[in-house]
Amino acid sequence: xxxxxxxxxxxxxxxxxxxxxxxxxxxxxxxxxxxxxxxxxxxxxxxxxxxxxxxxxxxxxxxxxxxxxxxxxxxxxxxxxxxxxxxxxxxxxxxxxxxxxxxxxxxxxxxxxxxxxxxxxxxxxxxxxxxxxxxxxxxxxxxxxxxxxxxxxxxxxxxxxxxxxxxxx
Amino acid sequence: xxxxxxxxxxxxxxxxxxxxxxxxxxxxxxxxxxxxxxxxxxxxxxxxxxxxxxxxxxxxxxxxxxxxxxxxxxxxxxxxxxxxxxxxxxxxxxxxxxxxxxxxxxxxxxxxxxxxxxxxxxxxxxxxxxxxxxxxxxxxxxxxxxxxxxxxxxxxxxxxxxxxxxxxxxxxxxxxxxxxxxxxxxxxxxxxxxxxxxxxxxxxxxxxxxxxxxxxxxxxxxxxxxxxxxxxxxxxxxxxxxxxxxxxxxxxxxxxxxxxxxxxxxxxxxxxxxxxxxxxxxxxxxxxxxxxxxxxxxxxxxxxxxxxxxxxxxxxxxxxxxxxxxxxxxxxxxxxxxxxxxxxxxxxxxxxxxxxxxxxxxxxxxxxxxxxxxxxxxxxxxxxxxxxxxxxxxxxxxxxxxxxxxxxxxxxxxxxxxxxxxxxxxxxxxxxxxxxxxxxxxxxxxxxxxxxxxxxxxxxxxxxxxxxxxxxxxxxxxxxxxxxxxxxxxxxxx
Numbered sequence: 001x002x003x004x005x006x007x008x009x010x011x012x013x014x015x016x017x018x019x020x021x022x023x024x025x026x027x028x029x030x031x032x033x034x035x036x037x038x039x040x041x042x043x044x045x046x047x048x049x050x051x052x053x054x055x056x057x058x059x060x061x062x063x064x065x066x067x068x069x070x071x072x073x074x075x076x077x078x079x080x081x082x083x084x085x086x087x088x089x090x091x092x093x094x095x096x097x098x099x100x101x102x103x104x105x106x107x108x109x110x111x112x113x114x115x116x117x118x119x120x121x122x123x124x125x126x127x128x129x130x131x132x133x134x135x136x137x138x139x140x141x142x143x144x145x146x147x148x149x150x151x152x153x154x155x156x157x158x159x160x161x162x163x164x165x166x167x168x169x
Numbered sequence: 170x171x172x173x174x175x176x177x178x179x180x181x182x183x184x185x186x187x188x189x190x191x192x193x194x195x196x197x198x199x200x201x202x203x204x205x206x207x208x209x210x211x212x213x214x215x216x217x218x219x220x221x222x223x224x225x226x227x228x229x230x231x232x233x234x235x236x237x238x239x240x241x242x243x244x245x246x247x248x249x250x251x252x253x254x255x256x257x258x259x260x261x262x263x264x265x266x267x268x269x270x271x272x273x274x275x276x277x278x279x280x281x282x283x284x285x286x287x288x289x290x291x292x293x294x295x296x297x298x299x300x301x302x303x304x305x306x307x308x309x310x311x312x313x314x315x316x317x318x319x320x321x322x323x324x325x326x327x328x329x330x331x332x333x334x335x336x337x338x339x340x341x342x343x344x345x346x347x348x349x350x351x352x353x354x355x356x357x358x359x360x361x362x363x364x365x366x367x368x369x370x371x372x373x374x375x376x377x378x379x380x381x382x383x384x385x386x387x388x389x390x391x392x393x394x395x396x397x398x399x400x401x402x403x404x405x406x407x408x409x410x411x412x413x414x415x416x417x418x419x420x421x422x423x424x425x426x427x428x429x430x431x432x433x434x435x436x437x438x439x440x441x442x443x444x445x446x447x448x449x450x451x452x453x454x455x456x457x458x459x460x461x462x463x464x465x466x467x468x469x470x471x472x473x474x475x476x477x478x479x480x481x482x483x484x485x486x487x488x489x490x491x492x493x494x495x496x497x498x499x500x501x502x503x504x505x506x507x508x509x510x511x512x513x514x515x516x517x518x519x520x521x522x523x524x525x526x527x528x529x530x531x532x533x534x535x536x537x538x539x540x541x542x543x544x545x546x547x548x549x550x551x552x553x554x555x556x557x558x559x560x561x562x563x564x565x566x567x568x569x570x571x572x573x574x575x576x577x578x579x580x581x582x583x584x585x586x587x588x589x590x591x592x593x594x595x596x597x598x599x600x601x602x603x604x605x606x607x608x609x610x611x612x613x614x615x616x617x618x619x620x621x622x623x624x625x626x627x628x629x630x631x632x633x634x635x636x637x638x639x640x641x642x643x644x645x646x647x648x649x650x651x652x653x654x655x656x657x658x659x660x661x662x663x
Contacts, residue, residue, distance in 0.1 A: 103385075105381075106381055106385040109381040110381055140228065142228070142306070143228060144229050144232045145232060145306050145310045148295075148310040151180055152313055152314040152317060155288065155291045155317055156317055158187065158284055158288065158321070162321065163324060
């Protein structure tokens with residue numbers, strides 16, 4: 001199974017690099033879908049089926065369609081012509097390489113990833129699916145953060161309306 | 170009354186304000202702000218009578234700390250800040266309307282104003298939840314509630330390019346810093362196996378902790394929090410965002426957002442400082458951040474010509490003093506009542522009083538005279554002795570002149586540095602404070618000494634709205650009283 005992990009991580013990484021590098025916003029958006037698919041596959045490999053499915057449904061599906069809509073309204077050619085100063089590219093690349101080197105050093109020195117975890121025990125029957133369990137946790141143990149997120153969403157909704165409505169009434 | 174009712178009341182007030190805005194036909198929408206202000210006064214009074222429930226059973230108390238006097242004090246800071254921001258917002262109404270309304274629309278002439286008064290209420294609720302948060306999850310959701318409310322409020326003047334630019338800058342950099350915070354939280358959960366702050370402290374204090382991963386985690390979290398409080402080298406957004414945002418929101422950012430950042434920093438950095446394996450390196454990193462922040466904030470403030478930019482750099486400088494207190498905490502204060510936490514809490518309280526006073530004066534000026542340039546303060550003493558005096562009190566306190574609250578704030582920080590024998594920090598702090606004397610008192614001097622410009626001889630006197638006047642008098646009295654007896658503020662949480 002380990003080669004599958006490498007394939008999908010490579011897919012996610014290549015997609016991510018594509019988002020940053022491609023000049024055309026549409027191809028950047030499509031690279032993002034590729035990256036999301038890779039991530040979703042990784043989640044599914046970890047037996048997190050719900051998260052993997054949501055990754056595809058919500059991010060690769062709904063949010064990307066929204067992205068493409070907005071890109072269609074922009075002037076794509078204008079964006080392609082924009083020049084990127086070489087010094088910025090070198091700087092950004094340097095920061096990324098330094099951070100990757102840091103993470104690799106930390107991972108090789110730390111114990112994370114070396115511990116062997118007990119295999120997941122699969123229970124069958126009603127009420128044991130991912131969806132059921134996460135839903136139950138959210139509304140029992142985690143009800144308070146869920147309420148706060150409700151306030152957050154209200155604030156975001158009010159903000160979107162106020163900032164983007166053409167004529168306020 | 171249990172303490173968690175307070176946040177519920179504040180959220181309910183915000184909802185009520187939105188409802189009134191939507192369904193009640195009001196000629197003057199400024200009355201919506203009155204609902205909020207009256208409600209917040211009541212909430213502030215309730216802070217002194219709330220009780221902690223005896224039982225802390227149940228899922229709720231995994232996210233909300235119990236029996237925490239400091240949390241109550243920080244909730245008070247949040248409520249007071251929001252109250253004064255609303256006072257400023259009422260005075261600022263003409264500017265808001267000029268920058269958001271669509272002239273040819275046949276809409277209400279104050280369309281979009283009600284939301285401007287309601288959004289600070291939700292940010293206030295978020296700040297109050299954050300003050301009590303004792304779990305990574307509740308810290309994160311309340312911090313995001315506050316931050317998202319701020320993104321909207323900064324960009325609120327949607328026909329003003331400056332405000333929109335500030336909003337975009339704040340949004341992009343804020344999202345990046347949130348990414349660092351979440352990644353740090355993930356590592357913290359990975360190395361300690363818990364989201365609960367108390368369990369994280371226990372896990373970090375173990376002698377066999379892996380220092381490499383723990384320090385990496387600390388670094389990620391520090392990057393995010395340094396961004397929130399505006400500590401160097403993550404301060405670059407502050408001047409532009411402060412200058413572009415609507416003035417009341419700038420005040421809210423510089424007090425509310427900073428207090429929030431430091432509450433979270435206190436809670437998250439303390440476990441690292443308490444661990445014997447990590448304390449040396451963590452202190453070193455904090456010292457470097459403090460030195461950089463003190464130098465950048467104070468020295469860059471010297472040549473500023475715009476008052477909002479000056480206050481932005483001043484806010485960076487004050488963040489420097491606060492990080493300095495944090496950096497000198499491990500070796501200091503074993504025997505005195507002035508623990509590092511108390512010093513930081515006192516400094517934040519004093520900072521609230523003086524910064525809000527300065528912004529109140531500025532909002533009153535902004536609606537009457539043209540700009541935010543420092544030149545517009547020339548000869549203010551002749552035109553409005555009251556405003557000039559209020560500004561003088563604010564500037565003296567920000568500079569740290571004796572008999573003001575700001576003096577004791579700085580004194581306590583320096584005392585910590587001496588106790589912990591952090592001589593480098595102490596030297597840089599003193600240089601910063603000396604530079605502060607120059608740029609704060611320059612404003613005070615131009616108000617009293619210079620005549621108003623060259624050509625303009627008789628500018629009309631400035632009238633201040635009664636509400637702003639009451640707020641200014643209250644803040645001045647608080648600054649001077651705390652300057653005589655800092656115990657008045659310390660007594661609230663020690």
